[in-house]
Structure formats: structure tokens, C-alpha cells
Amino acid sequence: MQEVLLCKCGEIVLKGLNRKTFENRLVANLRRRVRRVADCPVSLRQSVLFVEIPDGADADAVLEEVRRVFGLASICRASVCEKSLNAILKTAEYYLEEEIASAHSFKVETKRADKKFPLTSIGVSQHIGGELHQRHPHLKPEMHHPELTIHVEIREQYAFVHAGPAPGAGGMPVGANGRAALLLSGGIDSPVAGYMMAKRGLELVGIHFFSYPYTSERAREKVLALAGILTRYVGRMPVLVVPFTKIQEAIRDNCREELFTIIMRRFMMRLSDRLAASYGCGGLITGESLGQVASQTMPAMAVTGEVCKLPVFRPLIGMDKEEIVKIARKIDTFETSILPYEDCCTVFTPKHPNIRPNLERVLEAESYLPVDELVEDALAGVEQIISG
Numbered sequence: 001m002q003e004v005l006l007c008k009c010g011e012i013v014l015k016g017l018n019r020k021t022f023e024n025r026l027v028a029n030l031r032r033r034v035r036r037v038a039d040c041p042v043s044l045r046q047s048v049l050f051v052e053i054p055d056g057a058d059a060d061a062v063l064e065e066v067r068r069v070f071g072l073a074s075i076c077r078a079s080v081c082e083k084s085l086n087a088i089l090k091t092a093e094y095y096l097e098e099e100i101a102s103a104h105s106f107k108v109e110t111k112r113a114d115k116k117f118p119l120t121s122i123g124v125s126q127h128i129g130g131e132l133h134q135r136h137p138h139l140k141p142e143m144h145h146p147e148l149t150i151h152v153e154i155r156e157q158y159a160f161v162h163a164g165p166a167p168g169a170g171g172m173p174v175g176a177n178g179r180a181a182l183l184l185s186g187g188i189d190s191p192v193a194g195y196m197m198a199k200r201g202l203e204l205v206g207i208h209f210f211s212y213p214y215t216s217e218r219a220r221e222k223v224l225a226l227a228g229i230l231t232r233y234v235g236r237m238p239v240l241v242v243p244f245t246k247i248q249e250a251i252r253d254n255c256r257e258e259l260f261t262i263i264m265r266r267f268m269m270r271l272s273d274r275l276a277a278s279y280g281c282g283g284l285i286t287g288e289s290l291g292q293v294a295s296q297t298m299p300a301m302a303v304t305g306e307v308c309k310l311p312v313f314r315p316l317i318g319m320d321k322e323e324i325v326k327i328a329r330k331i332d333t334f335e336t337s338i339l340p341y342e343d344c345c346t347v348f349t350p351k352h353p354n355i356r357p358n359l360e361r362v363l364e365a366e367s368y369l370p371v372d373e374l375v376e377d378a379l380a381g382v383e384q385i386i387s388g
């Protein structure tokens with residue numbers, strides 16, 4: 001018995017002229033993703049994506065991969081059969097044996113993409129439903145709220161039988177809206193921010209600022225582990241590790257303590273803006289949430305955003321920590337994020353950070369630093385690591 005995943009596209013069906021590009025992107029993403037677990041042919045016919053599961057392949061593992069691909073509204077795991085009533089009936093009985101045994105009420109719902117098929121959709125449902133009721137008398141026909149709905153889809157070449165769709169990951173295919181740089185710390189927030197923007201169709205390049213020896217090798221491993229988890233949703237993702245120690249030391253030695261964080265964050269944004277542009281990114285993504293910490297007030301974000309040419313996306317801006325944690329748990333980054341390794345933000349944290357920084361005063365403080373030299377120096381030491 002041949003199994004197949006019938007995947008229906010989500011929002012991309014609204015995209016009019018761009019539809020073809022979006023669909024091609026989705027097919028390519030799906031192919032690349034299922035290749036991790038099996039050699040499945042993937043094709044697109046009549047706006048439905050078919051992922052064929054070859055003999056001997058682990059269908060559960062394939063489904064697990066496909067469920068994480070953005071751009072799919074729903075996924076039906078179905079059995080393929082010949083387009084005859086007898087084959088459809090036999091397949092339903094065999095493929096949905098457990099469901100049929102445990103349900104008390106049912107209905108059959110038929111879709112006929114092949115309009116040349118001799119029976120109407122209702123005709124097929126009535127025939128299959130009648131036969132099943134006769135052979136399994138405990139199954140009562142119930143049109144409104146059946147425990148089991150047996151779906152029959154009659155398409156060009158074959159018929160498909162399944163027990164209904166499961167939700168897909170939603171969103172748009174990764175890459176369909178371009179590429180952006182994710183500022184990835186070891187915390188809870190930034191992996192969630194990356195996940196949310198990838199769901200809106202962005203391909204990601206990670207950027208991590210690393211302050212060895214103030215932050216340890218293990219802190220860096222943690223960030224790479226988070227990037228690895230993200231690749232299950234976003235696909236391949238390079239991570240750029242930027243040496244940040246000299247910059248932090250220069251700030252510590254030359255600036256007033258209350259401005260440490262804001263000036264450090266301006267360096268992060270400046271460096272990210274430069275790196276993003278050279279990696280073909282059209283925007284930056286951070287895990288900032290309004291008011292969460294001193295550097296995430298509105299005036300602080302105005303002062304840090306001021307150094308960037310690219311737009312800065314902050315998808316968590318209006319979310320509570322609890323809501324963010326809920327997503328972090330869902331995407332499986334939470335347990336890694338809470339491992340207790342220090343981040344460079346916590347290294348030289350001022351006791352009383354300025355929550356309403358004034359741009360003139362920040363600029364004045366920065367004038368005592370060799371900003372360009374520090375930036376060029378850090379860029380020269382960037383290390384690229386590929387995840388996924």
C-alpha cells in the first residue's frame with residue numbers, strides 16, 4: 001500500500017501573479033526538508049503538493065519534517081489506490097481499520113478533481129458509506145458531527161483515502177520574502193523572533209556577538225545549538241560569530257557606566273547592519289519586547305535603531321514574556337535557552353542603566369571611541385558556521 005502526504009498551500013494562494021514563484025519555493029523547501037529523512041518524490045498538481053512516501057521509508061519521520069515547513073495550511077496522510085469503487089472501499093477498510101473499529105459514527109466525504117469520473121461525489125460517498133455500514137454495523141451514518149470522516153479524493157491518476165487533514169505550519173515559504181539577519185543571543189527571545197519571521201517567509205542568517213573570555217566557549221555552543229533547532233523550521237542557516245570583546249572593553253574603559261548597554265547595543269546594530277548587507281539581507285531581526293529591560297524602552301530603541309540603514313523587525317515587541325515562553329516551548333528552544341551560560345549583554349551590565357538615553361549625549365560619549373576602527377576590526381574576525 002502506497003502512502004502519500006497531500007499538502008494544501010496556505011496564504012500563497014492569494015498571491016496572484018507571484019504564485020508560481022511562491023509555489024516553486026515551497027516545492028524546493030519541501031524537497032530539501034524531506035531529504036533529511038527519506039528519498040521522497042515531491043510534485044505539485046492542481047495546487048496540491050504530493051509527497052510520495054517510498055516503500056520502507058519512515059512515514060512518521062517524513063510527516064514530522066513536513067509539519068514544520070512554512071507555507072502549508074494542511075496536510076493529509078493518505079493511502080493511494082486505483083480509481084474504482086471496489087479499490088476505494090478496500091483501501092478505506094484496510095488503511096483506516098483502527099479508526100473504523102473505534103468510531104461509532106461516520107460519514108464519507110468525496111471530492112472529485114477528475115470530473116470525468118462516472119459517479120458524482122455524492123454518489124461515491126453514498127456507495128462507500130452504504131457498504132461500510134453494512135460490513136461494520138456498529139458504524140452509524142451521521143452527517144453533522146460524525147466521530148470519523150472518511151475522505152475520498154478522486155484525482156487525475158489515482159484516488160486517495162484519508163481520515164482528514166492535520167494543520168500545517170502556516171505562514172509563507174522560507175525565502176519567499178527574502179533574507180534577514182537574526183541577532184541571536186543565547187536567551188529565550190531571539191530564537192522565537194527568528195522563528196516568527198521565518199514563518200513570514202524570511203530566510204535567516206544568524207549573527208552572534210561573542211565576548212571570549214568573559215563569555216565561555218559553552219555559551220557559544222549554546223547559541224549554535226539554538227541555531228540547530230531553528231534549522232528544523234527555517235532550513236539551512238549560516239551563523240556569523242562576531243568577536244565582541246575588544247568593543248566591550250573599549251566601552252568599559254572609556255564611557256560612563258550608565259551608557260554601557262546602549263552604546264554596546266549600538267555597536268551590535270552597526271555591525272549587524274554591515275554584515276547583513278554583505279550577506280544579501282534586507283532587514284535585521286531582534287528579540288526585543290517593549291519595556292522588558294532598560295535597553296528595550298522606546299527611547300532606547302530609537303537610539304539603537306538610529307545606526308541602521310536596514311529596517312529592524314522586532315516581532316516580539318507587543319508580547320508578554322509568558323507568550324514568548326509558550327512559543328519557545330512549542331518550537332523546542334526553551335530548554336536550551338534556559339541553560340545557565342552568561343551572555344555578553346550580562347558581562348558589563350550597569351547598575352543603573354539609562355532608560356531614556358539622549359542621542360546627543362550618546363554621540364558625545366562615542367566620540368571618545370575609535371568607532372570605525374573597532375567595527376572594522378570586529379568584521380575582520382567574523383567566523384561563519386553553517387547549521388542545518
Ligand code: ATP
Pocket residue numbers: 182183184185186187188189190191207208209210268285286287288292293295343344345
Ligand atoms: P534574549 O532572550 O533573546 O537574549 P533579552 O531579553 O535577553 O533577549 P537583550 O539581552 O537586551 O534581551 O537583547 C535584546 C536582543 O538583542 C536579543 O533578543 C537579540 O536579538 C539581541 N542580542 C542580545 N545579545 C546578543 C548577542 N550576544 N548576540 C547577538 N544578538 C544579541
Ligand code: MG
Pocket residue numbers: 185186187343345
Ligand atoms: Mg539576551
